Amino acid sequence: MKISELPGDEDSGLTCRTYVFQNESHTLGNALKCIISRYEDVQFCGYTVPHPAEAKMHFRIQSKNTPALEILKRGLKDLEKLCTHTIDLFENKVKEFHKS
Numbered sequence: 001m002k003i004s005e006l007p008g009d010e011d012s013g014l015t016c017r018t019y020v021f022q023n024e025s026h027t028l029g030n031a032l033k034c035i036i037s038r039y040e041d042v043q044f045c046g047y048t049v050p051h052p053a054e055a056k057m058h059f060r061i062q063s064k065n066t067p068a069l070e071i072l073k074r075g076l077k078d079l080e081k082l083c084t085h086t087i088d089l090f091e092n093k094v095k096e097f098h099k100s
Helices: 026-036 068-099
Strands: 003-005 016-022 042-048 056-063
Touching: 016 068, 026 042, 026 056, 026 068, 056 068
Parallel strands: none
Antiparallel strands: 003 016, 016 056, 042 056
């Protein structure tokens, strides 16, 4: 996954940033937004897909005190944990089903 920072946020401080995810869309954007929006320090979290023909997603984070990059990293880790847990539950239920 390639992530870059959208230029223009330098004057906003470390707590406000927009990141550009290459080759990503609503699938990642919505899941990540749902997780990060629940963090106590986050004031705003949202994403856009600028144009359907472009394979990129803009992801905006604004927080009270925590640097946006730290929040993004935490969100990606938490989403990975959630996906791993979901896959494990699914595979266990499939095994149980085949045993019965």
